[in-house]
Amino acid sequence: MHATPPADPVSPRRPRPRVRGVPSGFFRDIVESLRNAVIAVRRDGRLAVMNDGAYRALGVTPAPGDIGRPYAEVLRPCPEIVRILSSAFELNLLPNRAELRLKGTGKVIGYTLGLVRDAAGEATGATLLFKDLTRVEQLEERERLRDRLAALGEMAAAIAHEVKNPLAGIEIMAGLLKRRVAESAEAQSLLNEIIHEAKMANAIVMEVLEFVRPIRLHVEPVALARVVDEALAMAEAVVPRRRVRVTTELPAGLVAVEADAQQLRQLVTNLVINAFEAMDGNGRVTIAARQVAGGHGAGCVELEVADDGPGVPDEARDRIFSPFFTTKPRGSGLGLSIVRKIVDAHDGRIDVSNGPSGGACFRVTLPVTPLGDEANAGEAA
Numbered sequence: 001m002h003a004t005p006p007a008d009p010v011s012p013r014r015p016r017p018r019v020r021g022v023p024s025g026f027f028r029d030i031v032e033s034l035r036n037a038v039i040a041v042r043r044d045g046r047l048a049v050m051n052d053g054a055y056r057a058l059g060v061t062p063a064p065g066d067i068g069r070p071y072a073e074v075l076r077p078c079p080e081i082v083r084i085l086s087s088a089f090e091l092n093l094l095p096n097r098a099e100l101r102l103k104g105t106g107k108v109i110g111y112t113l114g115l116v117r118d119a120a121g122e123a124t125g126a127t128l129l130f131k132d133l134t135r136v137e138q139l140e141e142r143e144r145l146r147d148r149l150a151a152l153g154e155m156a157a158a159i160a161h162e163v164k165n166p167l168a169g170i171e172i173m174a175g176l177l178k179r180r181v182a183e184s185a186e187a188q189s190l191l192n193e194i195i196h197e198a199k200m201a202n203a204i205v206m207e208v209l210e211f212v213r214p215i216r217l218h219v220e221p222v223a224l225a226r227v228v229d230e231a232l233a234m235a236e237a238v239v240p241r242r243r244v245r246v247t248t249e250l251p252a253g254l255v256a257v258e259a260d261a262q263q264l265r266q267l268v269t270n271l272v273i274n275a276f277e278a279m280d281g282n283g284r285v286t287i288a289a290r291q292v293a294g295g296h297g298a299g300c301v302e303l304e305v306a307d308d309g310p311g312v313p314d315e316a317r318d319r320i321f322s323p324f325f326t327t328k329p330r331g332s333g334l335g336l337s338i339v340r341k342i343v344d345a346h347d348g349r350i351d352v353s354n355g356p357s358g359g360a361c362f363r364v365t366l367p368v369t370p371l372g373d374e375a376n377a378g379e380a381a
Contacts, residue, residue, distance in 0.1 A: 059105055
């Protein structure tokens with residue numbers, strides 16, 4: 001018996017068998033039917049194929065004359081895609097299952113770049129197959145955040161409990177000392193500062209404990225208008241409104257949301273406090289809500305808290321919900337982290353953007369009461 005010699009690796013220059021007997025229209029239908037986005041370009045720089053999935057994923061408006069035009073013109077809004085396609089004929093090892101964040105839209109795509117070869121093995125074009133992974137990336141980031149918070153929570157809870165007692169002792173002893181040196185104005189001023197700082201440190205400890213404590217929801221139909229009114233009162237007790245004007249735009253027929261009323265009140269309170277602090281005592285805060293129809297039910301409610309302050313810097317947008325991150329001179333950096341935690345517990349979503357005329361806008365999306373419970377929720381409100 002003779003052993004079969006191993007097959008030689010396929011050379012890119014070796015002629016390849018061609019597919020016969022299948023009409024070109026069938027191939028076109030296949031490409032258009034693919035869930036993944038597909039772009040193919042010719043070596044001379046002209047666009048050969050771009051299916052609907054690619055247009056949607058990149059946010060490019062289709063035009064009748066796109067095919068045959070230079071792909072750099074068609075894909076002008078997406079310079080990252082142009083660079084990837086341009087590199088296809090220069091790289092020896094083309095990327096496979098790579099990921100890229102598009103700066104224009106913020107979307108994350110996973111892509112594979114390949115060459116199109118003719119019967120003689122010559123590269124005549126390039127193909128880019130990709131898929132929108134933004135939602136997958138968000139879910140993975142949420143899981144990573146939960147893992148980090150679980151580890152952080154155990155450590156922070158232990159530290160917070162140990163720190164609370166010394167802080168309480170400092171505050172009590174400073175108060176006793178104030179009585180003994182009542183005649184000294186300088187000593188009174190220093191002791192008042194000590195008590196003030198101890199109270200602030202204790203407030204941060206309480207925020208840490210609140211942040212690391214697991215959320216146990218008591219879900220029920222909640223009227224958003226009542227929650228907003230109560231949250232405004234709580235926020236003003238923490239940060240004086242001064243000359244900040246507050247406008248609420250809550251439709252009278254707004255459906256109830258499926259939420260824990262106490263947690264939802266904390267969420268809105270933290271967002272309003274954040275807006276008041278950004279205003280620095282002067283400006284306007286707008287709280288608005290609207291119902292968004294869903295594909296298989298009542299949908300959801302979007303709640304927006306917007307201000308006309310300085311907005312969120314671009315470099316801080318990806319970290320603004322991270323624990324202990326803050327752009328303010330004083331603050332624990334936990335307020336928005338607690339907001340994110342409450343939103344996640346309700347299976348909701350939160351997003352932040354800057355308005356066209358300045359200021360930050362926080363948009364929270366929450367599920368609403370199932371259709372059968374809306375009437376009861378309205379009567380309870």
